[in-house]
Amino acid sequence: MNTPRDESVPLVDVGPYALVVDDDPDARRIMQLMLRGINLPIKEAANGLEALEQIKKNIPALIILDLMMPVMDGFQVASYLRADPRTRYIPVIVVTGMQQGWEMLHLPGIQKVFIKGKYTIQELQELSLKVLAKSGVSISM
Numbered sequence: 001m002n003t004p005r006d007e008s009v010p011l012v013d014v015g016p017y018a019l020v021v022d023d024d025p026d027a028r029r030i031m032q033l034m035l036r037g038i039n040l041p042i043k044e045a046a047n048g049l050e051a052l053e054q055i056k057k058n059i060p061a062l063i064i065l066d067l068m069m070p071v072m073d074g075f076q077v078a079s080y081l082r083a084d085p086r087t088r089y090i091p092v093i094v095v096t097g098m099q100q101g102w103e104m105l106h107l108p109g110i111q112k113v114f115i116k117g118k119y120t121i122q123e124l125q126e127l128s129l130k131v132l133a134k135s136g137v138s139i140s141m
Contacts, residue, residue, distance in 0.1 A: 048069055078110065091134070092111060093131070112127055
């Protein structure tokens, strides 16, 4: 007999991880390399829908989110995250190529918006560590 699963509990708990969401595989790889210094496992998603499917299985400690993606963009992902009490407070760092329009992201949990190519590895790592510490996740560089 199948019993309904409690949707408030992740399916798998593998410990804290960061989720990088970007449709560009090269950008995801670069982000993985940049985040290597925070000593946190990194998972990837190629679009917003794929990200939400992963998040339903295991809630990440941090999300690095691109805005312009096919299937489901970063704006939609941020809205879904904030609408769900289980994901509302996941810290999100937006990394986008958009020069304008990202100002619409006045949603709780968006820690910072970085424009691709206009930030340093150190800035990304320091902000990641800061938001993780604020969330109670202790990581060292």
